[in-house]
Amino acid sequence: MTDTNVFQWLPCSVVFLSTAHGEQRDIMTATAMFVSEKNPLVVVSVAKDHLSEKLIKESGKFTIVIAGQGQKDLAMQLGSTEGDAANKFEKFSITSVAEPACVSCCIPEGSAAWLACEVEGGHDIEGYRIFIGRVVEQNDLGNPPLIWQKNKFYGLTPA
Numbered sequence: 001m002t003d004t005n006v007f008q009w010l011p012c013s014v015v016f017l018s019t020a021h022g023e024q025r026d027i028m029t030a031t032a033m034f035v036s037e038k039n040p041l042v043v044v045s046v047a048k049d050h051l052s053e054k055l056i057k058e059s060g061k062f063t064i065v066i067a068g069q070g071q072k073d074l075a076m077q078l079g080s081t082e083g084d085a086a087n088k089f090e091k092f093s094i095t096s097v098a099e100p101a102c103v104s105c106c107i108p109e110g111s112a113a114w115l116a117c118e119v120e121g122g123h124d125i126e127g128y129r130i131f132i133g134r135v136v137e138q139n140d141l142g143n144p145p146l147i148w149q150k151n152k153f154y155g156l157t158p159a
């Protein structure tokens with residue numbers, strides 16, 4: 001075993017978590033992974049006591065928006081601003097794609113795809129809430145995805 005910290009080598013899809021409950025809504029940068037494919041389950045890890053976590057708990061749902069390759073700046077903005085402190089939709093002038101199957105979601109223009117999820121289960125662990133979501137609606141928007149590895153953003157190229 002080497003001393004190298006390979007923890008951050010895991011390449012992850014960069015996603016935006018779009019949440020809403022009552023009059024409140026939020027959007028944050030995160031990563032996501034599927035749990036199973038035949039059963040359409042995905043998992044996200046959300047820091048506790050953030051607005052996103054509160055809205056997911058209250059509404060029982062969230063939308064995973066897979067970030068597009070051109071959304072690096074937006075990913076940093078939505079990943080470094082707290083929804084409790086600022087209205088991110090106004091601050092970053094986010095324009096949402098209109099998707100009839102996901103009317104309450106915010107899908108920033110240029111995103112790759114989205115998956116609307118209902119919370120199927122969860123677990124608290126060391127400052128984070130793990131949410132398992134069942135995908136109930138989805139759409140491919142035709143843009144290539146943005147990847148996060150070793151604290152940097154990448155695009156996809158064929159191997």
Ligand SMILES: Cc1cc2nc3c(=O)[nH]c(=O)nc-3n(C[C@H](O)[C@H](O)[C@H](O)COP(=O)(O)O)c2cc1C
Nearest residue numbers: 028029030031045046047050051052079081082083
């Ligand atoms: C590339 C990237 C990935 C991130 N992934 C996560 C994540 O998986 N879970 C998390 O809680 N925060 C993650 N963050 C940080 C949150 O986006 C950040 O704390 C955000 O301000 C939370 O928004 P909120 O306070 O409106 O809920 C990530 C940030 C970046 C830039």
